Amino acid sequence: MSGIGWIGSIILGGLAGWIAEKIMKADMGLLLNIVLGIVGALVANWILVTVTGSTLGGWIGQLVVAVIGACLLIWVGRLIKGRS
Template identity: 75%
Template sequence: MEGLGWIAAIIVGGLAGWIAEKIMKGDHGLLTNIVLGIVGALVLNFILTLIFGATLGGWIGQLIIGIIGACLLIWGYRAIKR
């Protein structure tokens, strides 16, 4: 996660994963929420950097990116699972 330390990335990732879980009506554990939030943010940051050359910075920006990225990961997992 751009501009955040490891502890902050875990906190923001966990929060983003939890919010995405509520939006997508999933039922995951704490560790899964943290992983979904962090991986979702990493993937979406990579995509945004490729397309626009920049991404959102700071806690709020990374939280938004993490939520969207985690929702996309949950959606993708469900699509493959079917």
């Protein structure tokens, strides 16, 4: 997410985390939404670059990638939590 800057990353991360929270029917706070969105975008971008050799560009593309990544992180968190 280096192309959109720090402020844009925080805004995009918060929005992506909030959308993922609604999709996955999770109950998170604003700070965790931002973290999930940013980390989710990093994870999903890494997966996309590894598999396809490129990622989605622009604000909308990064939002889509961040939402997918945040949903993936919520899902993995539930898997880990369910085992303990």
